[in-house]
Amino acid sequence: xxxxxxxxxxxxxxxxxxxxxxxxxxxxxxxxxxxxxxxxxxxxxxxxxxxxxxxxxxxxxxxxxxxxxxxxxxxxxxxxxxxxxxxxxxxxxxxxxxxxxxxxxxxxxxxxxxxxxxxxxxxxxxxxxxxxxxxxxxxxxxxxxxxxxxxxxxxxxxxxxxxxxxxxxxxxxxxxxxxxxxxxxxxxxxxxxxxxxxxxxxxxxxxxxxxxxxxxxxxxxxxxxxxxxxxxxxxxxxxxxxxxxxxxxxxxxxxxxxxxxxxxxxxxxxxxxxxxxxxxxxxxxxxxxxxxxxxxxxxxxxxxxxxxxxxxxxxxxxxxxxxxxxxxxxxxxxxxxxxxxxxxxxxxxxxxxxxxxxxxxxxxxxxxxxxxxxxxxxxxxxxxxxxxxxxxxxxxxxxxxxxxxxxxxxxxxxxxxxxxxxxxxxxxxxxxxxxxxxxxxxxxxxxxxxxxxxxxxxxxxxxxxxxxx
Numbered sequence: 001x002x003x004x005x006x007x008x009x010x011x012x013x014x015x016x017x018x019x020x021x022x023x024x025x026x027x028x029x030x031x032x033x034x035x036x037x038x039x040x041x042x043x044x045x046x047x048x049x050x051x052x053x054x055x056x057x058x059x060x061x062x063x064x065x066x067x068x069x070x071x072x073x074x075x076x077x078x079x080x081x082x083x084x085x086x087x088x089x090x091x092x093x094x095x096x097x098x099x100x101x102x103x104x105x106x107x108x109x110x111x112x113x114x115x116x117x118x119x120x121x122x123x124x125x126x127x128x129x130x131x132x133x134x135x136x137x138x139x140x141x142x143x144x145x146x147x148x149x150x151x152x153x154x155x156x157x158x159x160x161x162x163x164x165x166x167x168x169x170x171x172x173x174x175x176x177x178x179x180x181x182x183x184x185x186x187x188x189x190x191x192x193x194x195x196x197x198x199x200x201x202x203x204x205x206x207x208x209x210x211x212x213x214x215x216x217x218x219x220x221x222x223x224x225x226x227x228x229x230x231x232x233x234x235x236x237x238x239x240x241x242x243x244x245x246x247x248x249x250x251x252x253x254x255x256x257x258x259x260x261x262x263x264x265x266x267x268x269x270x271x272x273x274x275x276x277x278x279x280x281x282x283x284x285x286x287x288x289x290x291x292x293x294x295x296x297x298x299x300x301x302x303x304x305x306x307x308x309x310x311x312x313x314x315x316x317x318x319x320x321x322x323x324x325x326x327x328x329x330x331x332x333x334x335x336x337x338x339x340x341x342x343x344x345x346x347x348x349x350x351x352x353x354x355x356x357x358x359x360x361x362x363x364x365x366x367x368x369x370x371x372x373x374x375x376x377x378x379x380x381x382x383x384x385x386x387x388x389x390x391x392x393x394x395x396x397x398x399x400x401x402x403x404x405x406x407x408x409x410x411x412x413x414x415x416x417x418x419x420x421x422x423x424x425x426x427x428x429x430x431x432x433x434x435x436x437x438x439x440x441x442x443x444x445x446x447x448x449x450x451x452x453x454x455x456x457x458x459x460x461x462x463x464x465x466x467x468x469x
Contacts, residue, residue, distance in 0.1 A: 043212050052234050053372040054241040056315060057456070060392050062411050063426060065419035070190050071455060077183035081108055082163040084120065086140075093149045096131070099140040102159070106137040110178045112169050115142065118161045119153055126151045129168055187281075189455045191418055192271045194243055196236035196450040200225040202435035205446060229448055233429075236450040240427075242372070244415060244456035247273035274413065277458035278390065278466040285467045289388055291323040293331075293361070299391075299465065300363055307463040309393035311364045316389035317373035317380065320467065324367060328356045365391075391465035412460050418453040425453040 083101060090097040101107065109115070109130055117126045128142040144150060154160060167176070204225050214220040215230030250257040250269035260269035278284070283302055290296055303309070316324070358366035370389070374380040379387060393412050418425040428451040431438055435446040458464065 043214075052238055053375055053378060054234075054237045056370060056372065057241050057244060057413070057415060059368075060313065060411070060413050062414045064414055064416050065424070065426075066191070066416040067418065067420050070188055071416050071457060072186065072188040073457065073459065074184040074186050075460060077185055080163060082161065083107070084159060084161045086117075086160040086162050087157065088150070088154055088160070090150060090155065092152045092155045095144060095149045097128070097142045097144070097150045097154070099142060099160075099162070100138060104138060107133060107140050108137070108180060109133060109140060109164060110176060112167050112173075112176065113164045114166045114168055115162050116165055117142075117151075117154070119151070119157050120159050120161055121157065122153055124151045124153055126154075127165075187459075189272045189416075189457055191416065191453045191455040192243065192247060193451065193453045194236075194240055196232060196239065198229050198232035198448045199433075200228070200435075200446055202444040202446070205435060232448065233450065240452055240454070242378070243271075243273070244454065245274045245372070247271040247456075248276050271455045272458070274390070274456055274458050274464075275387065275466060277461045278464045281458075281461035282464040282466065283462070285465060286469075288469065289320045289323045289467060291327050293327065296361060296365075300361065302465075303363060303463070307393070307460055309363075309395065309460075309463045311394040312366070312391050312463075313394055314358075314365055314367040314389055314391050315370035315373075316367055316467075317370065317387075320388040321367060321369055325356055328359055366394075386469040387466060388469055389467040391467075393460065393463040412463065413456065413458055415454050415456050425451065427452055 085102045085105070086099050087102055088097050088099050111130050111132060113130050115128055115130065117128065118124065126144060126146060128144045130140060131143045132141040133139065205223070207224070208222050209224050210222070211224070211227075212220065212222055213224065213227035213230075215227060215234060220226055220230065248270055249272050250260065254269075257269040272280075283299075283306065285299065290299060303312075314320075314324075356367070358364065372379055373387060373389065395412070428449075430449050430451075432440045432447045432449065433445045434441055434443045
């Protein structure tokens with residue numbers, strides 16, 4: 001039997017005598033809202049600019065290899081000892097006073113050392129010499145230099161502060177009894193494994209689109225999977241930095257510790273991030289941003305009692321940065337009545353520059369905006385418990401590295417990553433799948449895997465400040 005052309009589906013073509021482009025005289029299912037071809041702008045518009053927030057650790061830290069799960073270091077302790085919890089039951093005006101510490105704690109003072117005593121609640125200063133200390137080092141006997149004896153109010157004081165300022169011996173007496181050992185503070189941290197993955201089918205790898213994509217790393221093209229792969233890499237780099245900032249140590253018997261414990265039963269959950277280290281061992285400013293010189297004088301007073309690092313860098317959100325700009329601009333003598341030209345390199349024909357890079361007030365403070373604290377999808381979108389900035393000391397410190405077995409100079413903030421002679425887990429990228437260059441299986445896809453194993457070491461956290469709302 002001879003074949004024939006089927007009448008269905010029909011050809012939707014309606015002739016017209018007028019030369020007008022109409023849907024009825026074209027064989028097409030191209031369905032824009034009008035008949036005219038749009039002007040297609042093929043370049044992807046970067047509506048949010050550079051979306052990556054990773055930059056902080058690159059500015060302030062270094063990356064140093066380690067070949068152990070556990071990182072340990074020692075920091076120098078204080079050279080001098082001060083007690084703020086000393087009390088006495090001896091009556092006021094006594095020539096000899098017996099002191100103890102609350103909770104039965106011990107003293108490291110020795111006989112013949114001279115001490116300064118101050119009542120924490122009143123403006124009382126007195127000086128004495130240690131005449132005896134019991135065998136358990138829990139009782140201190142002091143002879144007063146003042147004829148009035150024990151100051152009035154010491155007997156009823158809830159707490160007294162004391163420290164050694166020297167010693168005094170009789171002629172022909174024996175030497176100092178006892179000696180003091182140096183005291184170090186020992187800290188440790190452990191690495192965490194961070195992973196990310198991107199998957200694309202073999203067909204989509206060969207699918208070209210009309211959008212010319214771009215990524216923060218500069219890659220891109222008309223293949224959409226290149227865009228997604230680049231975004232995954234950038235997202236992983238952000239996760240890597242944010243983990244070093246936000247990571248917390250898992251508490252004993254916590255759900256995270258149980259979930260993340262390794263097969264041997266040992267806990268390897270969590271790591272001490274920078275924020276946790278500062279809040280635990282550093283300095284915390286709470287209740288709004290310091291926005292006056294008096295506020296910064298309070299910060300400086302605390303720094304004097306800590307490491308006294310002279311150069312410090314402030315990484316701030318927009319609100320804190322503007323508060324500092326306003327504070328510094330107000331120091332101009334004409335700031336309240338008008339603009340003082342010349343002081344800020346301004347003129348009548350140019351915009352006024354009220355942005356400041358820093359200032360010096362005994363200490364040097366340099367400031368910069370921290371994108372992580374401004375990003376609306378990250379810390380910049382939080383209200384309760386918001387962090388408005390951190391202050392990081394500039395320079396390095398000497399510490400005893402227990403892995404190296406010697407003193408080493410380290411930045412105050414640095415990253416330790418797992419590595420050996422044969423492998424490095426600083427930043428690993430590997431591909432799997434049937435469509436990958438390695439063709440590890442018969443599945444028609446390519447998997448791009450990202451991995452790092454690292455921890456951040458916040459050394460000398462007593463020199464850091466975190467500013468919380």
